[in-house]
Amino acid sequence: MTLYEDKQVKTNMKNKPFLQALKGEILEVPPVWMMRQAGRYLPEYMAVRKEAGDFLNLCYSPVLAAEVTLQPIRRYHFDAAIIFSDILVIPDALGQKVAFKTGEGPVLDAIREKSGLQTLNPNGFLNHLEPVFEALERVAEQLPGETALIGFCGAPWTVASYMVGGRGSPDQKEARLWAYRDEEAFGQLIDMLVEASILYLRRQIEAGAEVLQVFDSWAGNLPPDEFYKWCLLPMKRIVQGVKAVHPDVPIIGFPKGSGELYISYVEATGVDAVSIDTSMQCGWARDHLQDKVTVQGNLDPLVVVAGGKTMEAAVHNILATLSSGPFIFNLGHGLVPETPPENVQRILELIRL
Amino acid sequence: MTLYEDKQVKTNMKNKPFLQALKGEILEVPPVWMMRQAGRYLPEYMAVRKEAGDFLNLCYSPVLAAEVTLQPIRRYHFDAAIIFSDILVIPDALGQKVAFKTGEGPVLDAIREKSGLQTLNPNGFLNHLEPVFEALERVAEQLPGETALIGFCGAPWTVASYMVGGRGSPDQKEARLWAYRDEEAFGQLIDMLVEASILYLRRQIEAGAEVLQVFDSWAGNLPPDEFYKWCLLPMKRIVQGVKAVHPDVPIIGFPKGSGELYISYVEATGVDAVSIDTSMQCGWARDHLQDKVTVQGNLDPLVVVAGGKTMEAAVHNILATLSSGPFIFNLGHGLVPETPPENVQRILELIRL
Numbered sequence: 001m002t003l004y005e006d007k008q009v010k011t012n013m014k015n016k017p018f019l020q021a022l023k024g025e026i027l028e029v030p031p032v033w034m035m036r037q038a039g040r041y042l043p044e045y046m047a048v049r050k051e052a053g054d055f056l057n058l059c060y061s062p063v064l065a066a067e068v069t070l071q072p073i074r075r076y077h078f079d080a081a082i083i084f085s086d087i088l089v090i091p092d093a094l095g096q097k098v099a100f101k102t103g104e105g106p107v108l109d110a111i112r113e114k115s116g117l118q119t120l121n122p123n124g125f126l127n128h129l130e131p132v133f134e135a136l137e138r139v140a141e142q143l144p145g146e147t148a149l150i151g152f153c154g155a156p157w158t159v160a161s162y163m164v165g166g167r168g169s170p171d172q173k174e175a176r177l178w179a180y181r182d183e184e185a186f187g188q189l190i191d192m193l194v195e196a197s198i199l200y201l202r203r204q205i206e207a208g209a210e211v212l213q214v215f216d217s218w219a220g221n222l223p224p225d226e227f228y229k230w231c232l233l234p235m236k237r238i239v240q241g242v243k244a245v246h247p248d249v250p251i252i253g254f255p256k257g258s259g260e261l262y263i264s265y266v267e268a269t270g271v272d273a274v275s276i277d278t279s280m281q282c283g284w285a286r287d288h289l290q291d292k293v294t295v296q297g298n299l300d301p302l303v304v305v306a307g308g309k310t311m312e313a314a315v316h317n318i319l320a321t322l323s324s325g326p327f328i329f330n331l332g333h334g335l336v337p338e339t340p341p342e343n344v345q346r347i348l349e350l351i352r353l
Numbered sequence: 354m355t356l357y358e359d360k361q362v363k364t365n366m367k368n369k370p371f372l373q374a375l376k377g378e379i380l381e382v383p384p385v386w387m388m389r390q391a392g393r394y395l396p397e398y399m400a401v402r403k404e405a406g407d408f409l410n411l412c413y414s415p416v417l418a419a420e421v422t423l424q425p426i427r428r429y430h431f432d433a434a435i436i437f438s439d440i441l442v443i444p445d446a447l448g449q450k451v452a453f454k455t456g457e458g459p460v461l462d463a464i465r466e467k468s469g470l471q472t473l474n475p476n477g478f479l480n481h482l483e484p485v486f487e488a489l490e491r492v493a494e495q496l497p498g499e500t501a502l503i504g505f506c507g508a509p510w511t512v513a514s515y516m517v518g519g520r521g522s523p524d525q526k527e528a529r530l531w532a533y534r535d536e537e538a539f540g541q542l543i544d545m546l547v548e549a550s551i552l553y554l555r556r557q558i559e560a561g562a563e564v565l566q567v568f569d570s571w572a573g574n575l576p577p578d579e580f581y582k583w584c585l586l587p588m589k590r591i592v593q594g595v596k597a598v599h600p601d602v603p604i605i606g607f608p609k610g611s612g613e614l615y616i617s618y619v620e621a622t623g624v625d626a627v628s629i630d631t632s633m634q635c636g637w638a639r640d641h642l643q644d645k646v647t648v649q650g651n652l653d654p655l656v657v658v659a660g661g662k663t664m665e666a667a668v669h670n671i672l673a674t675l676s677s678g679p680f681i682f683n684l685g686h687g688l689v690p691e692t693p694p695e696n697v698q699r700i701l702e703l704i705r706l
Contacts, residue, residue, distance in 0.1 A: 170523035173655060173689075180659035220573075220610070223653045223685070224634040225670070257573070259612025260637050281577040284613050300576045302526060306533030317578070332576070336526075 018079040018148040022211060022250035022272050022294050024326045030319070031079035032351050033150075034344065035275075035301075036334030037072040038084050041341060044071050055100035056092065059085050060131040066138035073147055075341070076348055079328075080148040080211065083136050083204070087154025087215055090196055091163050093128035094120040110166030112178060114185035122192055126203055133207035140208030151209030153200055155216035155238075155255075156193035157230040163189065172218050179230060187229075194234045198241035205246050213252040213275065214238060220257020220277075231255055232265055239270040252296060256333070266292050278332025282321035290325035297322075298332035299347070305336060307343040315350045371432040371501040374681050375564060375603035375625050375647050383672070383680045384432035385704050386503075387697065388628075388654075389687030390425040391437045394694060397424050408453040409445065412438050413484040419491035426500055428694070429701055432681075433501040433564065436489050436557070440507025440568055443549050444516050446481035447473040463519030465531060467538035475545055479556055486560035493561030504562030506553055508569035508608075509546035509591075510583040516542065525571050532583060540582075547587045551594035558599050566605040566628065567591060573610020573630075584608055585618055592623040605649060609686070619645050631685025635674035643678035650675075651685035652700070658689060660696040668703045 018031040039045055048068050052058035059065060069084045088106050092098040096119070097109040111117065140149055153159075157175075162168060164175040164186075179186040201212050219231045232255075239251055254275035255265050266274055266289055273294035276285050278301070285295050299318060303311045318329065329351055335344070371384040392398055401421050405411035412418060422437045441459050445451040449472070450462040464470065493502055506512075510528075515521060517528040517539075532539040554565050572584045585608075592604055607628035608618050619627055619642055629638050629650035638648050652671060656664045671682065682704055688697070 176653075176655045177658060180656050180663050183663070221632055223631050223651075223656075223667070225667070226653075227632070257610070257612075257632075259610075259632060260634065261632070278576050279574055279580070279610075279612060279614070281613065298576075300529070300579075302529045303533050303576075305530060310533050310536070314576070314578070 016079075016146055016148050016210075018328065019210065019250070021326055021328050022252075024294060026324070026326055029352055030323055030327045030329045032329035032348060033078040033080040033082065034072075034331050034335055035082075036336075037076070037078060037082070037344075038068045039335055040337035041335055041339035041344075042071055042075070043341075044075075056086070056089075056098065059089060062131050062134035062138055065131070065135035066142070069135065069139045070142055073143065076344060077144075078147070078348075080150050081139055081143055082150040082152060082213070083132065083139060083209065085132050085135075085152070087152075087159055087217075088162060089129060089132065090125075090153060090159055090193065090200060091120075093125040094122060094192070094196065095125075096120060096163060105168050106162060108162055108166050110174065111163050111189070112174060114182065114188075117185065117188055117192070120192065122196055125196060126199060129200060129203070133203055136204060136207035136209055148210050149208055150211045150213055150252075151201060151204030151207075152213045152215060153197050155214050155219070155231060155253075156190045156197065156234040157222070158216050158218045159193055160186070160189050160230075161218050171221055176222070176226070179226060190230060190234055194237050194241070197238050201238070201242050202245055205242075205249050209249070211250050211252065212242065213254060216253070216255045216258075219255040220259070222258075224261060227255075227258060227261055228264070231258070232261075232268055235265070235269045235271070243270070263288050273326075273328065275330060276332065280332070282318055286321055286325060290322065290327070294326035294328060295322055296328040296330045298330070301331050301333050301336050301339070304331070304343050304347065305338050305340070307340060307346065311343060311346070312350060315347055319351065369432075369499055369501050369563075371681065372563065372603070374679055375605075377647060377679045379677070379679055382705055383676055383682045385682035385701060386431040386433040386435065387425075387684050387688055388435075389689075390429070390431060390435070390697075391421045392688055393690035394688055394692035394697075395424055395428070396694075397428075409439070409442075409451065412442060415484050415487035415491055418484070418488035419495070422488065422492045423495055426496065429697060430497075431500070431701075433503050434492055434496055435503040435505060435566070436485065436492060436562065438485050438488075438505070440505075440512055440570075441515060442482060442485065443478075443506060443512055443546065443553060444473075446478040447475060447545070447549065448478075449473060449516060458521050459515060461515055461519050463527065464516050464542070465527060467535065467541075470538065470541055470545070473545065475549055478549060479552060482553060482556070486556055489557055489560035489562055501563050502561055503564045503566055503605075504554060504557030504560075505566045505568060506550050508567050508572070508584060508606075509543045509550060509587040510575070511569050511571045512546055513539070513542050513583075514571045524574055529575070529579070532579060543583060543587055547590050547594070550591050554591070554595050555598055558595075558602050562602070564603050564605065565595065566607060569606070569608045569611075572608040573612070575611075577614060580608075580611060580614055581617070584611070585614075585621055588618070588622040588624070596623070605647075616641050626679075626681065628683060629685065633685070635671055639674055639678060643675065643680070647679035647681060648675055649681040649683045651683070654684050654686050654689050654692070657684070657696050657700065658691050658693070660693060660699070664696060664699070665703060668700055672704065
């Protein structure tokens with residue numbers, strides 16, 4: 001029996017390695033998935049994307065969304081599928097106009113004053129998201145038995161930064177300014193997003209999600225006090241709100257770029273795992289985070305574009321540092337459109353050899 | 354004698370509090386300056402800017418550059434003046450076309466291949482920068498006796514990210530990809546920038562700079578191995594190269610956004626001080642950095658736009674946490690154009706009261 005066969009047998013004996021790792025088990029072969037694994041680098045995705053036309057239309061077409069969710073599972077046998085959707089479906093469902101324009105990303109009718117909050121309608125917003133739940137149900141039916149299904153949402157701070165800024169911005173200036181100038185009104189927006197996120201995530205579980213990930217992509221620029229107020233505490237409330245109803249569903253937090261504040265985040269929010277970004281030292285994550293939660297990460301998506309020996313060395317470095325604790329292999333951010341699909345395949349070979 | 358008078362007397366008895374803090378002294382009233390203290394928030398700056406026309410023309414006009422450098426000193430009596438210039442004068446002096454377009458920031462003729470390096474000419478580039486040295490000489494003559502003069506440059510990684518990307522980008526994708534794909538060629542670009550930075554900084558000292566700051570504004574997204582290669586080691590070489598000739602001139606490093614990697618940076622580069630960005634916990638900086646070097650930072654420039662009690666609380670929090678060690682009060686990033694000048698005044702009152 002080769003090492004390869006031995007490992008395969010052990011993996012197959014257990015059900016869903018991804019869930020095992022989230023329970024704190026240390027697996028010989030870590031489970032692996034990749035942020036934006038369903039995306040523009042895959043020709044089969046581009047074909048469906050073309051069929052769907054508008055990006056939001058793809059998110060809201062259960063058959064097509066399920067199809068693109070499953071594409072990378074078929075191609076690569078990742079240990080988890082993540083439902084194809086977008087973090088901005090929540091503002092869209094709350095009644096804020098959201099459009100995805102080619103080449104410039106999402107554009108929203110910005111809300112920058114208290115009065116703007118009244119244009120949002122949290123009643124019945126879940127109805128608007130029914131297509132997402134139907135897509136989850138479709139994926140759950142079709143997934144291989146060893147593959148886990150991840151539901152997700154954007155964290156309140158990150159979603160708010162788009163709602164207030166009207167688009168993505170590297171410094172989230174408008175949202176940060178509003179939070180300083182009128183903490184109460186901005187807090188009402190965050191509260192609304194916390195409540196909406198809890199309801200949305202619960203329904204995703206009921207539709208078949210076995211794990212949740214909450215993406216706080218813009219957590220990294222905030223001063224610590226603001227981070228506590230707008231990232232850490234809202235996430236704590238979300239975890240509590242979801243776990244009050246579904247205590248056994250693991251939740252992964254991703255406070256991207258928050259550096260040494262990851263420690264407080266892990267200690268305070270009650271997440272089962274954290275996704276670490278590309279800039280974090282794996283050794284530091286091992287020493288300061290992995291003793292508390294499962295760590296997921298953190299290959300640079302750009303090294304996957306480059307490929308070759310540089311990519312292999314980066315993969316081995318992460319495996320060597322984090323495999324001794326509860327660990328899920330992933331990227332530090334999403335795959336980019338220029339990624340050669342064969343480089344993704346090579347990473348899976350390196351991990352599962 | 355009131356507390357106020359007592360503190361003033363102590364401060365005035367010593368020469369240049371800014372230099373004292375950089376030598377590791379703990380002052381009762383910490384020295385203070387602000388990144389981009391000479392800038393668009395000041396009406397007197399806007400008047401000179403209009404006169405100069407093109408932004409680079411302002412950088413290369415010794416009389417005007419000296420004038421805008423001195424404006425915030427006259428208005429606020431900061432403890433340090435920083436020569437008005439830009440980090441992109443080095444590529445400009447090396448022969449790469451650099452333009453500043455209103456509303457979109459700097460635009461360069463991007464270099465993305467090894468052959469592009471041959472278009473750069475490091476011989477005699479210092480001649481192109483003579484106006485900067487003349488501006489420094491002019492400022493040095495006019496500065497009050499207690500005010501220190503800071504020279505600066507961009508760190509090689511950050512400058513390279515503009516040279517390769519052709520403009521600022523939140524993820525420095527082009528530079529990172531080139532570094533992965535052709536480490537040797539990208540390394541040659543970094544080497545060239547290290548050498549140019551050393552020569553440029555030495556000449557700034559000879560023209561009157563008493564302190565140097567090296568801005569690595571885009572250090573925060575790099576994976577740790579890349580951070581070591583392209584930020585930490587080049588900075589170490591710059592510090593060694595400058596100190597070989599000017600051992601007593603303090604050097605402040607600013608590896609913005611590099612989180613827990615600040616520790617390695619401080620330990621390895623030989624800097625006398627680090628500027629910490631807005632996202633860093635002051636308590637963490639006190640515990641992990643201030644025992645090794647002087648810490649400078651880190652008020653959020655956006656809280657200075659907001660002003661009021663929120664700003665006052667943020668100032669007090671920083672003072673309370675960092676004043677017990679060697680400390681320079683500053684921002685975590687540059688002042689923005691929307692800043693009300695009276696809020697800057699208020700901060701100085703809070704610090705010096």
